[in-house]
Amino acid sequence: MTDTLLVVNAGSSSIKFQLFRLLPSGHRLELRSKGQLEGIGTHPRLSVRDAFGRTLIDESYEAAAVPDLTAAMHRLGDWLLERLGGRTPVAVGHRVVHGGPDYGEPVLIDDLVLDRLEHLVPLAPLHQPNNLAPIRAIRKRNPAVPQVACFDTAFHRGHPEVADRFAIPEAWYREGVRRYGFHGLSYEYIAHRLEEIDPALARGRVVACHLGSGASMCAIHAGRSLDSTMGFTAVDGLPMGTRTGQLDPGVVLYLVQAKGFDAKRIEHFLYHEGGLKGLSGISNDVRDLLASDAAGAKLALDYFVYRIAREAGALAAAMGGIDGLVFTAGIGEHSPVIRGRVLERLAWLGFVLDEAANQEHGPLITSAASRLKAYVIPTDEELMIAHHTLRLISGRSEALR
Structure with a gap:
């Protein structure tokens, strides 16, 4: 055997x-x-x-x-x-x-x-x-x-210090209160696959969008993570299925002072009552929201797309420009509607969608007229884990395939 x-x-x-x-x-x-x-x-x-x-x-x-x-x-x-x-x-x-x-x-x-x-x-x-x-x-x-x-935090550990810091005293940073970033195994896999699919783009500045029930985005320059939308915890950044995403800390203070929330109640609110479910009042599943005519469903999807496009611009600024974009994870891999709406909002950067390729899930979903490329690349965190495990237990390594 x-x-x-x-x-x-x-x-x-x-x-x-x-x-x-x-x-x-x-x-x-x-x-x-x-x-x-x-x-x-x-x-x-x-x-x-x-x-x-x-x-x-x-x-x-x-x-x-x-x-x-x-x-x-x-x-x-x-x-x-x-x-x-x-x-x-x-x-x-x-x-x-x-x-x-x-x-x-x-x-x-x-x-x-x-x-x-x-x-x-x-x-x-x-x-x-x-x-x-x-x-x-x-x-x-x-x-x-x-x-x-x-x-999931490891791929982001090489960030510039300014990307990992909060504007808080040094002592707290030394304790570990800093921006970590998550979905790192997925982004690491995407960076490797992009080297095979489009080596020139892999050497450039890419915004990767891991869009699923948990969602985040990452600025990847020459295969290395420079910044991410998630921070100290996996509740920051984009709105998710039930997680709020970015939230003014003053909202938490308000819930404590005006509503009497304790720590457990706040945790439940941040992780279970927000995101697409909180906005829509219907569901945390993009498929349900796309099938619904309810105003809440439209609002949740509009907000989701808006935040993705907004963060893409911010991550491009962190890299000093952008050469391409990658969609991955459940929504990113399977929802041509969300991909199309995001790229429509990013048309000012030079993205031109290929409708037919998008419906077929790519891998390349931008047209020949597009100044920038956008890809759909299925992620494989398990293969990345296997690769790391083999290397650690035996000192042997292999090319991902």
């Missing part, structure tokens, strides 16, 4: 994973299967396909059988062990949203690392606890298996 490497990307109610084979020839990674266990605690369903898209399992369970992430990891682990003939993967790589000031590179997980990452939970309350739960489950079940944490 060939050695395998497992990648785990855990959310609040789902665990996505990819299983790779380690090929001795050239030390390359080859996708073996990918899937997810979704609906944890409500309608659990494990679905897995092989590298050719063939179904390996599609099975649903009672809610009580998979009530939480730990139980889900055990269920998934049982299936994987059976599939691998009882052999455990040589390593497991994990997406961890926040690395804080201590971790700017992937790291092998031990008790100290896990403790430090636990202390960052307040900075990413929607993600960090869910990222850490599978790590603990695997450590308890297979303590000898090396586990690697790969951070």
